[in-house]
Amino acid sequence: MTSEILLLLIVCLSLLAIIHKNLFIGIIALSAVSLLSALLFYYLNAPDVAITEAAVGAGLSTIAYLWVFRAVKNIEKESTKNENI
Secondary structure, eight states: OHHHHHHHHHHHHHHHHHHOSOHHHHHHHHHHHHHHHHHHHHHTTOHHHHHHIIIIIIIIHHHHHHHHHHHHHHHHHHHHHHHHO
């Protein structure tokens, strides 16, 4: 029963990440998908895979996505500032 609930949440959050217009919400949804996947792996008696998924999927990937998101926002601000001149 628990694995079915986790899978349903993973599917719902994946759809949210795909459909939502706000990229920041999409990044957070993908991070939540990774955390729920790690929880599912732990529930399925694969703690090594769960730790790797939590560290890489939810940790490093989210940091990389947020870093690129911030960089793109800064580039957009500079380009609109140059267009106004």
